[in-house]
Amino acid sequence: MLIRDGFPGQRLRVLPRPRVAEALAAPITRRMLVTDAGHFPHAAAHGRDRPRGAEEVVVILCTGGAGRLEVRGDEHPMAPGVVAVIPRGEPHRYRADPRDPWTIWWMHVTGGDADDLAAAITRPSDDFAPVLQVHDPYAAKSALEHALVSLERDETVASLVSASGAAWGLLAQLAADRARGANQAGDPILAAQDYLRENLETTTGVAELAAIAGLSTSHFSARFRQASGMGVVEYHKRLRSARARELLITTEATVADIGRAVGYEDAFYFSRQFRAINGTSPSGYRAAFRDRSRPHD
Incomplete structure:
Protein backbone atom coordinates (compact mmCIF):
# COMPACT_ATOMS: atom_id res chain seq x y z
CA MET A 1 0.00 0.00 0.00
CA LEU A 2 1.30 3.44 -0.93
CA ILE A 3 1.54 6.20 1.69
CA ARG A 4 1.03 9.83 0.69
CA ASP A 5 2.61 11.46 3.76
CA GLY A 6 3.11 11.07 7.49
CA PHE A 7 6.79 10.12 7.52
CA PRO A 8 8.98 10.65 10.63
CA GLY A 9 10.75 13.99 10.37
CA GLN A 10 8.77 15.16 7.37
CA ARG A 11 7.99 18.81 6.59
CA LEU A 12 4.89 19.74 4.62
CA ARG A 13 2.98 22.87 3.70
CA VAL A 14 -0.13 23.18 1.51
CA LEU A 15 -1.81 26.51 0.73
CA PRO A 16 -5.58 26.56 1.23
CA ARG A 17 -7.44 26.72 -2.06
CA PRO A 18 -9.00 30.17 -1.38
CA ARG A 19 -5.49 31.57 -0.80
CA VAL A 20 -4.31 29.98 -4.05
CA ALA A 21 -7.16 31.67 -5.92
CA GLU A 22 -6.24 35.05 -4.39
CA ALA A 23 -2.56 34.65 -5.25
CA LEU A 24 -3.31 33.66 -8.85
CA ALA A 25 -5.20 36.92 -9.26
CA ALA A 26 -2.28 39.01 -7.97
CA PRO A 27 0.80 40.36 -9.78
CA ILE A 28 3.92 38.16 -9.70
CA THR A 29 2.31 35.10 -8.10
CA ARG A 30 -0.13 34.72 -10.99
CA ARG A 31 2.92 33.86 -13.10
CA MET A 32 4.53 31.49 -10.61
CA LEU A 33 3.00 30.23 -7.38
CA VAL A 34 4.18 27.45 -5.07
CA THR A 35 1.00 25.82 -3.78
CA ASP A 36 2.54 22.83 -1.95
CA ALA A 37 6.05 21.99 -0.75
CA GLY A 38 7.65 19.35 1.40
CA HIS A 39 10.57 17.25 2.53
CA PHE A 40 10.08 13.50 3.05
CA PRO A 41 13.17 11.82 4.56
CA HIS A 42 13.59 8.05 4.07
CA ALA A 43 9.98 7.87 2.89
CA ALA A 44 9.26 4.13 3.06
CA ALA A 45 6.23 3.03 1.00
CA HIS A 46 5.74 6.57 -0.29
CA GLY A 47 4.04 6.98 -3.63
CA ARG A 48 1.23 8.49 -5.64
CA ASP A 49 -0.86 7.36 -8.60
CA ARG A 50 -2.46 10.19 -10.56
CA PRO A 51 -4.24 8.84 -13.66
CA ARG A 52 -5.39 12.38 -14.56
CA GLY A 53 -2.22 14.15 -13.50
CA ALA A 54 -1.94 16.94 -10.95
CA GLU A 55 -3.49 20.39 -11.12
CA GLU A 56 -0.01 21.90 -10.84
CA VAL A 57 3.48 21.21 -12.18
CA VAL A 58 5.11 18.65 -9.86
CA VAL A 59 8.84 18.90 -9.09
CA ILE A 60 10.58 16.11 -7.16
CA LEU A 61 14.30 16.12 -6.28
CA CYS A 62 15.77 12.87 -4.97
CA THR A 63 18.59 13.47 -2.47
CA GLY A 64 18.94 9.94 -1.08
CA GLY A 65 17.79 6.39 -1.69
CA ALA A 66 15.93 5.50 -4.85
CA GLY A 67 12.52 5.43 -6.47
CA ARG A 68 10.90 5.41 -9.87
CA LEU A 69 8.57 7.55 -11.95
CA GLU A 70 6.21 6.12 -14.56
CA VAL A 71 4.86 8.45 -17.23
CA ARG A 72 3.68 7.95 -20.84
CA GLY A 73 4.40 4.23 -20.57
CA ASP A 74 8.07 4.71 -19.63
CA GLU A 75 9.71 4.06 -16.29
CA HIS A 76 12.39 6.49 -15.10
CA PRO A 77 14.69 5.57 -12.19
CA MET A 78 15.16 8.21 -9.51
CA ALA A 79 18.48 8.42 -7.66
CA PRO A 80 20.33 11.12 -5.71
CA GLY A 81 20.79 14.21 -7.86
CA VAL A 82 17.94 13.33 -10.24
CA VAL A 83 14.98 15.70 -10.54
CA ALA A 84 11.57 14.94 -12.05
CA VAL A 85 9.42 17.69 -13.56
CA ILE A 86 5.88 16.58 -14.40
CA PRO A 87 3.74 19.03 -16.38
CA ARG A 88 0.26 19.95 -15.21
CA GLY A 89 -2.35 17.37 -16.21
CA GLU A 90 0.23 14.72 -17.18
CA PRO A 91 -0.88 11.25 -15.91
CA HIS A 92 1.85 9.65 -13.81
CA ARG A 93 2.72 7.47 -10.88
CA TYR A 94 5.78 7.39 -8.65
CA ARG A 95 6.96 5.43 -5.66
CA ALA A 96 9.93 4.96 -3.38
CA ASP A 97 12.13 1.91 -3.78
CA PRO A 98 10.93 -0.75 -1.30
CA ARG A 99 14.48 -1.72 -0.26
CA ASP A 100 16.10 1.73 -0.34
CA PRO A 101 13.33 4.35 0.06
CA TRP A 102 14.09 7.75 -1.32
CA THR A 103 14.53 11.05 0.47
CA ILE A 104 12.93 13.83 -1.55
CA TRP A 105 12.35 17.56 -1.62
CA TRP A 106 9.35 18.51 -3.68
CA MET A 107 6.94 21.26 -4.65
CA HIS A 108 3.84 21.91 -6.73
CA VAL A 109 3.84 25.11 -8.79
CA THR A 110 1.25 26.75 -11.00
CA GLY A 111 0.95 29.84 -13.19
CA GLY A 112 1.89 30.77 -16.74
CA ASP A 113 5.65 30.79 -16.16
CA ALA A 114 5.46 27.42 -14.39
CA ASP A 115 3.81 25.86 -17.43
CA ASP A 116 6.25 27.47 -19.88
CA LEU A 117 9.32 26.43 -17.92
CA ALA A 118 8.00 22.90 -17.41
CA ALA A 119 7.51 22.64 -21.17
CA ALA A 120 11.07 23.85 -21.79
CA ILE A 121 12.43 21.29 -19.34
CA THR A 122 10.45 18.25 -20.46
CA ARG A 123 10.31 18.94 -24.23
CA PRO A 124 6.73 17.70 -24.70
CA SER A 125 7.21 15.87 -28.00
CA ASP A 126 8.45 12.50 -29.20
CA ASP A 127 11.48 12.82 -26.94
CA PHE A 128 9.50 13.78 -23.82
CA ALA A 129 12.01 13.70 -20.95
CA PRO A 130 10.54 14.35 -17.48
CA VAL A 131 13.75 13.59 -15.55
CA LEU A 132 17.29 14.95 -15.69
CA GLN A 133 20.48 14.88 -13.69
CA VAL A 134 20.94 18.13 -11.76
CA HIS A 135 24.33 19.77 -12.27
CA ASP A 136 24.27 21.37 -8.81
CA PRO A 137 22.14 19.20 -6.48
CA TYR A 138 23.02 21.36 -3.47
CA ALA A 139 21.66 24.52 -5.15
CA ALA A 140 18.53 22.66 -6.29
CA LYS A 141 17.90 21.35 -2.78
CA SER A 142 18.49 24.84 -1.35
CA ALA A 143 15.92 26.34 -3.74
CA LEU A 144 13.30 23.77 -2.77
CA GLU A 145 14.05 24.28 0.91
CA HIS A 146 13.77 28.05 0.43
CA ALA A 147 10.32 27.60 -1.08
CA LEU A 148 9.26 25.35 1.79
CA VAL A 149 10.64 27.67 4.48
CA SER A 150 8.77 30.58 2.91
CA LEU A 151 5.47 28.70 3.12
CA GLU A 152 6.29 27.56 6.66
CA ARG A 153 6.74 31.18 7.69
CA ASP A 154 3.22 32.32 6.78
CA GLU A 155 0.88 32.88 3.82
CA THR A 156 1.50 36.59 3.34
CA VAL A 157 2.24 38.13 -0.05
CA ALA A 158 5.90 38.49 0.95
CA SER A 159 6.28 34.80 1.73
CA LEU A 160 4.48 33.67 -1.40
CA VAL A 161 6.62 35.95 -3.57
CA SER A 162 9.75 34.63 -1.86
CA ALA A 163 8.70 31.05 -2.60
CA SER A 164 7.88 32.01 -6.19
CA GLY A 165 11.34 33.46 -6.68
CA ALA A 166 13.03 30.27 -5.45
CA ALA A 167 10.82 28.15 -7.69
CA TRP A 168 11.41 30.35 -10.74
CA GLY A 169 15.15 30.26 -10.23
CA LEU A 170 15.23 26.47 -9.96
CA LEU A 171 12.99 25.84 -12.97
CA ALA A 172 14.88 28.40 -15.06
CA GLN A 173 18.18 26.70 -14.25
CA LEU A 174 16.75 23.29 -15.16
CA ALA A 175 15.44 24.74 -18.43
CA ALA A 176 18.90 26.18 -19.15
CA ASP A 177 20.53 22.82 -18.41
CA ARG A 178 18.11 21.14 -20.78
CA ALA A 179 18.67 23.77 -23.48
CA ARG A 180 22.41 23.15 -23.29
CA GLY A 181 21.73 19.51 -24.01
CA ALA A 182 23.81 18.44 -21.03
CA ASN A 183 22.28 15.67 -18.99
CA GLN A 184 25.01 14.95 -16.50
CA ALA A 185 28.00 16.44 -14.77
CA GLY A 186 31.14 16.20 -16.91
CA ASP A 187 29.24 16.67 -20.17
Missing part, protein backbone atom coordinates in the same frame (compact mmCIF):
# COMPACT_ATOMS: atom_id res chain seq x y z
CA PRO A 188 31.81 17.09 -22.97
CA ILE A 189 30.05 20.11 -24.51
CA LEU A 190 30.08 21.97 -21.20
CA ALA A 191 33.74 21.03 -20.85
CA ALA A 192 34.46 22.43 -24.32
CA GLN A 193 32.61 25.66 -23.49
CA ASP A 194 34.61 25.98 -20.27
CA TYR A 195 37.83 25.39 -22.20
CA LEU A 196 37.00 28.19 -24.64
CA ARG A 197 36.07 30.50 -21.77
CA GLU A 198 39.40 29.85 -20.05
CA ASN A 199 41.46 30.26 -23.23
CA LEU A 200 40.15 33.44 -24.82
CA GLU A 201 43.59 34.51 -25.98
CA THR A 202 44.22 31.40 -28.10
CA THR A 203 42.50 30.13 -31.22
CA THR A 204 41.31 26.54 -30.85
CA GLY A 205 40.05 24.64 -33.87
CA VAL A 206 36.89 22.57 -33.94
CA ALA A 207 38.88 19.39 -34.52
CA GLU A 208 41.01 20.08 -31.44
CA LEU A 209 37.94 20.70 -29.29
CA ALA A 210 36.29 17.54 -30.63
CA ALA A 211 39.39 15.57 -29.64
CA ILE A 212 39.29 17.07 -26.15
CA ALA A 213 35.61 16.11 -25.91
CA GLY A 214 36.29 12.61 -27.22
CA LEU A 215 33.85 12.98 -30.14
CA SER A 216 34.12 12.97 -33.89
CA THR A 217 34.33 16.45 -35.44
CA SER A 218 30.90 16.19 -37.07
CA HIS A 219 29.20 14.82 -33.96
CA PHE A 220 30.86 17.41 -31.76
CA SER A 221 29.88 20.28 -34.08
CA ALA A 222 26.24 19.15 -34.18
CA ARG A 223 26.03 18.76 -30.41
CA PHE A 224 27.79 22.08 -29.79
CA ARG A 225 25.40 23.94 -32.09
CA GLN A 226 22.38 22.26 -30.48
CA ALA A 227 23.58 23.17 -26.99
CA SER A 228 24.77 26.72 -27.78
CA GLY A 229 22.52 27.83 -30.62
CA MET A 230 25.61 28.74 -32.66
CA GLY A 231 28.85 27.28 -33.95
CA VAL A 232 32.17 27.13 -32.10
CA VAL A 233 33.71 30.14 -33.87
CA GLU A 234 30.74 32.41 -33.15
CA TYR A 235 30.51 31.20 -29.56
CA HIS A 236 34.20 31.93 -28.95
CA LYS A 237 33.87 35.32 -30.64
CA ARG A 238 31.04 36.26 -28.29
CA LEU A 239 33.00 35.11 -25.24
CA ARG A 240 35.89 37.31 -26.36
CA SER A 241 33.55 40.24 -26.92
CA ALA A 242 32.07 39.89 -23.43
CA ARG A 243 35.55 39.91 -21.87
CA ALA A 244 36.55 42.88 -24.02
CA ARG A 245 33.50 44.84 -22.86
CA GLU A 246 34.49 44.13 -19.25
CA LEU A 247 38.06 45.35 -19.82
CA LEU A 248 36.85 48.48 -21.64
CA ILE A 249 34.68 49.36 -18.64
CA THR A 250 37.00 48.41 -15.79
CA THR A 251 40.49 49.30 -17.08
CA GLU A 252 42.36 52.07 -18.86
CA ALA A 253 44.08 49.61 -21.22
CA THR A 254 44.31 50.65 -24.86
CA VAL A 255 42.03 49.08 -27.43
CA ALA A 256 45.04 47.30 -28.95
CA ASP A 257 46.06 45.82 -25.57
CA ILE A 258 42.51 44.67 -24.89
CA GLY A 259 42.34 43.10 -28.33
CA ARG A 260 45.54 41.16 -27.63
CA ALA A 261 44.19 40.10 -24.21
CA VAL A 262 41.22 38.43 -25.88
CA GLY A 263 43.14 36.84 -28.74
CA TYR A 264 43.34 39.48 -31.50
CA GLU A 265 46.84 40.58 -32.52
CA ASP A 266 45.44 42.96 -35.15
CA ALA A 267 43.68 45.91 -33.48
CA PHE A 268 41.73 46.77 -36.64
CA TYR A 269 40.45 43.20 -36.98
CA PHE A 270 39.52 43.22 -33.29
CA SER A 271 37.54 46.45 -33.80
CA ARG A 272 35.65 44.96 -36.76
CA GLN A 273 34.77 41.82 -34.80
CA PHE A 274 33.70 43.91 -31.79
CA ARG A 275 31.51 46.19 -33.93
CA ALA A 276 29.82 43.21 -35.60
CA ILE A 277 28.52 42.04 -32.21
CA ASN A 278 28.04 45.29 -30.29
CA GLY A 279 27.07 47.74 -33.03
CA THR A 280 29.83 50.16 -32.10
CA SER A 281 33.62 50.33 -31.96
CA PRO A 282 35.53 49.46 -28.74
CA SER A 283 36.35 53.16 -28.12
CA GLY A 284 32.75 54.11 -28.84
CA TYR A 285 31.52 51.52 -26.39
CA ARG A 286 33.87 52.80 -23.68
CA ALA A 287 32.86 56.42 -24.26
CA ALA A 288 29.14 55.61 -24.25
CA PHE A 289 29.46 53.67 -20.99
CA ARG A 290 31.32 56.49 -19.29
CA ASP A 291 28.76 58.99 -20.52
CA ARG A 292 25.94 56.91 -19.00
CA SER A 293 27.87 56.63 -15.72
CA ARG A 294 28.59 60.38 -15.45
CA PRO A 295 26.26 62.30 -13.12
CA HIS A 296 23.97 64.65 -15.02
CA ASP A 297 22.53 67.93 -13.83
